[in-house]
Amino acid sequence: MNWEILGIWLGALVTLCLYSFLYRDNPFYKFAEHLFVGMSAGYWVIYQIENVLIPNWWQSMVPSEGGFNWIWIIPGIFVLFMLARMVPKIAGLSRLSLGMIIGSGAGLNMVSFFQTNAMAQVKGTIFSVASGSVWSIFSSLVLVVGVVSGLIYFFFSKAHTGVVGKAANVGITILMVAFGASFGYTIMARLSLLIGRCQFMLEDWLPTIPRLLGIGG
Amino acid sequence: MADIIEKLGKLDRRIIFVLIALAVIIPISFDLILPNPVGAEPSRDLYDYVDALPEGSNVLVSFDYDPSTMPELQPMAEALVLHLFMKNVNIVGMALWPQGASLGQDAMSSMADSLGKAQYEDWCNLGYKTGGQIMIVRLGSSISAVFPTDMDNVPWSEIPMLRNITALESFSLIISLSAGDPGIIAWVMMAGDRFGVPIGCGCTAVSAPTLYTYLQTNQMVGMLGGLKGAADYETLVGIKGGQAVRGMAPQSVAHLVIILFIIIGNVAYFSQRKKGGAR
């Protein structure tokens, strides 16, 4: 059996099943959709076991050179607490694990978002003020005015009237250009995914049909 | 004429679907390839940075995506890995997304086979770990604490190329091929801003506009945005007939078709509004 061709055919069949949704919802689409969800979940669980739990937890708790590190029981218990969510009587235990996840995430996010997405951006805006050609001075001016007026637009504690209103108007104008750019890129992204699938169907799958029928190469 | 415009405005969505499909299928069927000039794009910046890496440097490539964005990111991964191998740079792969581990393995092993690069000597795949940015912070002090083994459970100590690697600072460059969160933003925040390692990025076109902010602040050395970024890199590396470059022709035609749709939709809208039929 040619496993490569079988693999291509499996891929093509599920692709066609999913594309049948473009006509309307149908059993082929539903079959592939449910299969995708199940297989993806299976993949995720296996990777958690093989790439996380065994090397990072089990082998830390029971090292190959012998001994037992009891401290690693604690994260194991927290995992069990998380799973307790499935048992209504003890579901409250999952809050302990969630507390650890949320606390760690919040602590790290607080400092890192402030450093990377606030301070570094403010610094970048201030130091963008350029000298040199008229065009680069104009560009840096657009950048600075755009950031400041955009921030004013998002500042809702003061009514958007007078000078604040005018600045907010400039802000929304800049935001519209940015959203337009985002829209253009989004269209591109979605089409790229379609192109990828069409390349697979036309360049990988279609040539296997004459091969299977014994026609041509 | 007004009637035709009105009818066009009420076009069945399935006709639009067919036209979009044809806009993509016809250029692929005719093997249409358009030249892809690379201007002063962030993709050139990333190429120049990688090209200037000294031989024997260590580069971490994080495959932070899954099959849903594979058509955009896999050609990038292959072109980047090929360039790094051509420069004789050691590649350490890993993934913040479980499915990225397999896709990264596919990209690295196929390129390594074509160039005769040996696993564990020139490249290795550490696999997937959960935890996103919190895990990256731990990598900043010890990588082996997070990855005691590679993807296939080969112990860290038995992988020769990892002998000189201790923490993120051992890398000359980190490249995240990112489809979302956790991904490039976590790398910029933790590895870039906290530990000072240069960061490069390949991302989906959807996330590219947001990431331009990190380019202006030099928080990233360069970026490949979407299929265009992948096509740029293939062109710069010199890959003939790469998947992304071949994708630029259907992409061009499909963009024109969508622009045409939007124009027709607007003409129909304004003609109806003129008649007082639309608000």
Place this chain on the structure above:
Amino acid sequence: MRLIIPLAITFTAGMIMILNFFVPHQPFRFLGENLQEWYLIVASGAIFLGAMNLMHVHFRKIKLKLKNWKYSPVTIIGFLVMLVLGLIYGVTEGRPFNYLFMNMVAPMGATMFSLLAFFVASAAFRAFRASNWRATLLLTSAFLVMLGQVPIGAMIWDKIPLIKVWLMSIPNTAGQRAVMIGAAMGVVSTSLRMIFGVERSWLGGTD
């Protein structure tokens, strides 16, 4: 008590991460590094919880014969096939688990999201209207970016790619940065509220 312990854990974990950032020395270094390693394990518990929940939902659908229950065995079988193959053969390249991933999961994932190409085109046709000057600006910006991103843009007019680069580097960066700074402030304040127990919605109630 049922609220105090989770809130105390949240506070402790949050403070360890913050102190580890500002004081990367002992004892905060030791505490931070251990917390980070434990986090990997505990976070993986969320994946198991998700998988268990998925199975629970589908078994329940079959048991109660809810809408589309006939497809639930497909999800369950798909899950079990990957689970069993992964446990027997591992995740190594070329083995059955990887084969099914590359030839079934990957094509399905890619196809599922490529469907959006059709819907985004249809939505653009129906909803993208130049109804006022700002919407026209958005439309113009989108057109220039769409043309500047593909070779045909340069064929129409060689300045289009340059305009696109400027649009992305200047006005787009300005707009995105304003959003980014605003969102960062939101993250900082929400994180503080969580660490200090003011924000408790994640506990599943306001009590």
